[in-house]
Amino acid sequence: MKIVSLKRLGDIESELKNKYPDLDFSFFKKAEEIPEELKKELDILIGYSSGVDKAFIESCPNLKWIAWYATGVNNLPLEHIKEREIILTNTRGVQAKQLAEFILAFILDDYKKMRTSYINQKEHKYDSTLTGRRLDGEEILFLGTGAIAQRTVKLLSPFEVEIVGVSKSGREKPGFNQTFKIEDLDNIIGEADIVINSLPETQETYHLLNQSHFKKMKNEALFINVGRGTIIAEEDIVEVLKNRLIRHAYLDVFENEPLEADNPLYNLDNVTITAHITGNDVSIKKDATEIFERNLDDFLNKKEVNENRVDLDKGY
Structure with missing residues (x-):
């Protein structure tokens, strides 16, 4: 053989x-x-x-x-x-182990304003008034309740957050406070402080999200995508960020990869880009x-x- x-x-x-x-x-x-x-x-x-x-x-x-x-x-x-x-x-x-650690790193990087501190360092600026946010009490919505989400939920458990998930079946999963079917997404996405996509690419998930979902989200919401870039059309995520429908996004995956040097996402200040590396281990x-x-x-x-x-x- x-x-x-x-x-x-x-x-x-x-x-x-x-x-x-x-x-x-x-x-x-x-x-x-x-x-x-x-x-x-x-x-x-x-x-x-x-x-x-x-x-x-x-x-x-x-x-x-x-x-x-x-x-x-x-x-x-x-x-x-x-x-x-x-x-x-x-x-x-x-890869769920590595992905979960990246998701936690993204959240803490954002909530503790580490990016701003680094920019201040590069500009030789000392700002002791910079104030981060705490995670306790925040609602985190996972699109997908599979291995990646379940591993991340374990890491998030000490932070006393509310964990909500949506999946095709809507079945209950350990560590989730609530789970819903994907069909319920429109009704619950507006409650989340952080939305994390970990769904695979299927016929059901292709362009599952559009600008209307982000209009329903909180203005201060954080969006993290480590699933597949095809969850939302590239032009839609660009418009969402240009129009500041949400506060910030961490994107590791994109509809068209590799991301070309002239991609408009590079010019936006409310997105953090990684080059599809969250599964590298x-x-x-x-x-x-x-x-x-x-x-x-x-x-x-x-x-x-x-x-x-x-x-x-x-x-x-």
Whole structure:
């Protein structure tokens, strides 16, 4: 059985070869480096690469399973994968640890006015009247109640905040004071002090938000997006911020990536931009491979996997 990695995995490579001596492992830096002959023979693909598109998968007639080393799978040709009956797994839950810490960092950076302090430092300005805000009593609305939100809720619990969530099902989740269905969003978004999007990209979430939602939000509200940039059209989020419908936004994801140098978002002073880095984690390869190994053991014995299998109809 041939297993091909789309990423170099460092010391993990020799560990895999030693643990599974009967399997044939190959490791590359990106999809484009994989020889055509090997594509024709490989059984399992692991890792992550933007080069995995429909044409790439069509060139892999033997492919049975993609172990994707990321949570989001929206850029993969899901319909084609479904037609081929290829198993797809992801690393759902692993990146939630890093994402949750980023979300907390964004909130505290904003509420404690750390950006203003840094600007003052650069301008040699000493302002002892600068006053931050406290989190206790604030209402935080999560769009999505999955692994990212649940991990963040644990970090937020000591701050005595009110946690509200919306999801497709509206099911109750531990740590949430209230949960609602997405259909109720219009009625509750105006109550939140902080709105955090952690939803994946699906047909239901594509452009879920528009300017009318932000008009209903508090003028002092904070918006954080670490889910997918397609939750709102780029021109809409630009207009929202230009017109100061909310106080500030922290954006890590965008409808069109990478963000071009002339993008109008760069010129706004009420947005903080990070370059889709909130899921980057030095431990991700190790954690993702542990999931892969557990699934591999099942696959070798039963030709099936149990952990983090993606529902190809739902897209997550």
